[in-house]
Amino acid sequence: MAIKMLAIDLDGTLLTDSKTILPGTYKALQEAKAAGIKIVLTSGRPLSGIKGYAEELGLSGSEEYAILFNGAVVQNLDGRVLISHDLDFGDFNTLLHMQRLSDVNLDFETPDRFYTLDKKISIRLQIDGAETKNQLWIQDRSDFKKDFTFAKAVYQCDDPDQVDRLWNRLPDWFFQSYAVVRSWPEVVEVGSLAASKGYAVSELASRLGLSNSEVMIFGDQGNDRSMFEIPDFKRVAMGNAIDEIKDLADYVTDTNERDGIAKALRKLVLRQLQE
Numbered sequence: 001m002a003i004k005m006l007a008i009d010l011d012g013t014l015l016t017d018s019k020t021i022l023p024g025t026y027k028a029l030q031e032a033k034a035a036g037i038k039i040v041l042t043s044g045r046p047l048s049g050i051k052g053y054a055e056e057l058g059l060s061g062s063e064e065y066a067i068l069f070n071g072a073v074v075q076n077l078d079g080r081v082l083i084s085h086d087l088d089f090g091d092f093n094t095l096l097h098m099q100r101l102s103d104v105n106l107d108f109e110t111p112d113r114f115y116t117l118d119k120k121i122s123i124r125l126q127i128d129g130a131e132t133k134n135q136l137w138i139q140d141r142s143d144f145k146k147d148f149t150f151a152k153a154v155y156q157c158d159d160p161d162q163v164d165r166l167w168n169r170l171p172d173w174f175f176q177s178y179a180v181v182r183s184w185p186e187v188v189e190v191g192s193l194a195a196s197k198g199y200a201v202s203e204l205a206s207r208l209g210l211s212n213s214e215v216m217i218f219g220d221q222g223n224d225r226s227m228f229e230i231p232d233f234k235r236v237a238m239g240n241a242i243d244e245i246k247d248l249a250d251y252v253t254d255t256n257e258r259d260g261i262a263k264a265l266r267k268l269v270l271r272q273l274q275e
Contacts, residue, residue, distance in 0.1 A: 003234060003269050004214040005038040007067065007201045007227065010050060012220040012256050013238050014041070019131065021056060028262035028270065029057055035273050040204065042067040042197050044152070044189055044223050046111050047075050049132030069109060069151040070181065070223050071200035072191045081111075083203060085195040086149040091178075095153045095190060096141075098174065102166035104157040108150040113137055115150070122158045124186050153190045160185040183223040198226030201233070216269065218253075218261055219245060236264045 006029075008014050016022060033039055039059060041050045043066070050066050054077055064077045074083035087095075092108065096117070099106045105125045107116040113135040116125070121136070129136040157163050163186055174180065179191045197219075205215050212232035219227055220241035228235045228248035237249035238260045246252050253264035 002214065002272070003037060003216045004210050005040060005205055005208065005216070006032060006265075007040045007042045007197075007215060007217045007233075008261065009197075009219040009221070009224050010041060010043045010045065010053065012240060013218050013224075014053065014256070014261065016257050021053065022257075022259050022262070024259035024262040026057070028259075028265045031270055032265055033058065035270075037269070038065075038208065038210075040065050040067060040201070042071075042201060042217070042219075042224075042227070044068075044070045044183060045132045046073075046109065046134055046151075047077075047079060048134050051077065052133075065204055067197060067200045067204065068111075070179070070183075070189055070191055070195060071197040071226070072151040072195035073111060074200050074204055075111075082207070083200060084151070085192040086151060087153065087190075087192055089144070089146045089148050091153075092144060092148060092150070094177075098166075098170060099155065101169040102155075102157075102162050103159075104155045104162050104166055107136070107154050107156075108148075109134075109152045109154065110150050115139055115144075117141055122156065124156045124158050128154070128156065151191070152195075155188040155190070156186055158186065163188060179226075181223040181225065183221050189223055196226035197224060198228075198230045198233075201227055202230060218264070220256070221245070234268070236261075236268070 043050050060077050062076045062078045067074050072085045075081050105118050105122050107114045115137050181189050183189050216234040217227040218236045220238040235250045237246045237252045239255035254260040
């Protein structure tokens with residue numbers, strides 16, 4: 001069945017390590033878009049963190065979509081929320097308690113801004129705020145009210161050993177209660193069990209009248225795993241992907257630094273359109 005939708009992770013997939021879109025990848029995506037294939041950016045970021053790249057690709061308006069916060073939120077590019085799976089004040093307290101297991105920052109992410117109680121901010125967290133173009137608010141615990149909700153929480157640190165320490169100390173019940181992913185060596189992301197990139201891609205495809213077999217997904221890290229666990233997707237791992245993603249993939253392309261998306265599209269999609 002022909003591919004009609006591309007769900008593409010950003011960091012390490014669409015973007016080079018210097019956070020740019022390569023000309024070859026840009027050209028291939030423009031050809032796919034001209035052929036009527038829907039392009040959906042799929043990220044752990046908020047809308048503010050993907051919008052510039054969407055605009056660079058010519059994506060905007062109410063009929064274009066993004067999957068955000070690892071699937072906790074789906075919005076159109078005008079900002080209207082289609083799907084949302086929030087965490088609440090009880091989760092806020094649980095996550096703060098788990099922070100004591102290691103010397104890491106913890107921030108709580110909403111579509112409007114990021115919040116933290118930490119006074120000492122790691123370089124990693126500062127970069128995260130800057131790259132997503134989202135404000136980082138440092139608040140006291142008393143500033144958070146019982147109606148506080150958030151899309152995702154992130155533990156992160158400049159020292160991967162501290163994140164290892166947290167990861168190895170998290171109890172089994174925590175993984176059974178939340179969607180927990182190690183998206184980078186320095187980062188652990190936590191969301192609702194109902195939230196995943198894979199589920200969000202599938203639900204959005206259904207809303208657009210598409211089957212899972214008409215969807216091709218691209219990814220490289222642990223927070224992309226849920227997309228690779230849906231067998232009906234055409235699953236493409238980047239050459240720089242972690243082994244567990246490559247093992248689940250239907251096809252492994254070149255790296256994000258060598259036009260991996262473009263090479264896969266030309267081999268698996270665009271060539272067939274020209275025949």
